[in-house]
Amino acid sequence: MSPPAGTVVRVRVPATSANLGPGFDTLGLALGMWDEVELSVGDGGRCVVDVEGEGAGRVPRDERHLVLRAAHATFARAGAPRVPLRLRCRNVIPHSRGLGSSAAAAVAGIVAARALIASTHPLDEDAVLDLAAGFDGHADNVAACLYGGLVVSWGHEGAWHAAHLTPHPALRPIALIADRSSSTEATRGLLPDRVPHADAAYNAARSALLVHALTSEPELLLAATEDRLHQPYRRPAYPETAAAVDHLRGAGVPAVVSGAGPTVLALTLDGHLPHGLDTTGFTVAPLAVDTDGARVEVV
Known part of the structure; x- marks a missing residue:
């Protein structure tokens, strides 16, 4: 029918x-x-x-x-x-x-x-x-x-x-939406077939910590969002994105590449970005x- x-x-x-x-x-x-x-x-x-x-x-x-x-x-x-x-x-x-x-x-x-x-x-x-x-x-x-x-x-x-x-209610994400697009297939193609065992263990620990930080203790988000598995290998695809993530993290803001990029996601608790951040090439979008x-x- x-x-x-x-x-x-x-x-x-x-x-x-x-x-x-x-x-x-x-x-x-x-x-x-x-x-x-x-x-x-x-x-x-x-x-x-x-x-x-x-x-x-x-x-x-x-x-x-x-x-x-x-x-x-x-x-x-x-x-x-x-x-x-x-x-x-x-x-x-x-x-x-x-x-x-x-x-x-x-x-x-x-x-x-x-x-x-x-x-x-x-x-x-x-x-x-x-x-x-x-x-x-x-x-x-x-x-x-x-x-x-x-x-x-x-x-x-x-x-x-x-x-x-359920994420912690204090979470105030801010997206830095890149003006240019990126291909998921292309950035995935930059990833190696194998990674060092130490890096795999590092990411396993950070992933477990991230679930805890996002739901219960958001003060741990900076440490919890560290990554060795994919973001370092994708840096050549979007240097401006990588630079923005580096700047934010250097200022104490838990920032990551959103998905395969090139948008940056800052997982703030106050809804603010640090002064002096160059957002050229990005649209800043606070998001619930x-x-x-x-x-x-x-x-």
């Missing part, structure tokens, strides 16, 4: 920052910047896509659009028939900046399609996370986008899992921690 005609699903999905320093491909934090998506069954034989804001004029306006690809993958996973869809996107999350825009699009398509077919082809939470992680390659961004707050994600026996945690994750409304 097809989704009922006339049903409109509205979804709001947050930006996310993955890794958070040492938590490579594991930790994710949802941030107060949102894309909005409206999905409904079309009345013709083809899909229709309207995009406002970020990516307008650049992203595909047909079935190649990531939200639609995610929606159709959801129909297939649930055994629901493929139908023409109408999609409207109001995008705010910057593309290719390390703030989870692709994860947000995939999550939006999946949860919207799930809502459309909920009465006839229900999907459980595990299937939703697994579908979303399949688009992103790992679950850190998508889990944070789905559930909000802080997530720890992992894979086991071909399936993805995530634990949702999003605690809701993907929100769905059927109208």
Whole structure:
């Protein structure tokens, strides 16, 4: 049975920052910047896509659009028939900046399609996370986008899992959003196949400390966000980002590369950056921690 005609699903999905320093491909934090998506069954034989804001004029306006690809993958996973869809996107999350825009699009398509077919082809939470992680390659961004707050994600026996945690209320993140974009594939290509055992142990300790610092003792964030696993190897891809992280950390601010970059995320407790920081090439954006994750409304 097809989704009922006339049903409109509205979804709001947050930006996310993955890794958070040492938590490579594991930790994710949802941030107060949102894309909005409206999905409904079309009345013709083809899909229709309207995009406002970020990516307008650049992203595909047909079935190649990531939200639609995610929606159709959801129909297939649930055994629901493929139908023409109408999609409207109001995008705010910057593309290719390390703030989870692709994860947000995939999550939006999946949860919207799930809502459309909920009465006839229900999907459980595990299937939703697994579908979303399949688009992103790992679950850190998508889990944070789905559930909000802080997530720890992992894979086991071909399936993805995530634990949702509540960040400390004193946390006041500030994003330094780079004016230029960066390719996740390109920066991942800079990572070595092997790392020294001492560096792996160093990051394991810092990742464990980071979970504690983000939830219970944020005064430890500077030490907890130290990383030897990925950020040092990616420095050549964005020297301005690396310099901003160095400056902030030198001033005592826990700062990391957001995801694969080039945006910088400062995990402040007072919502302020140090005087004298050169923000040329960046847009400074104080952001709340999003605690809701993907929100769905059927109208």
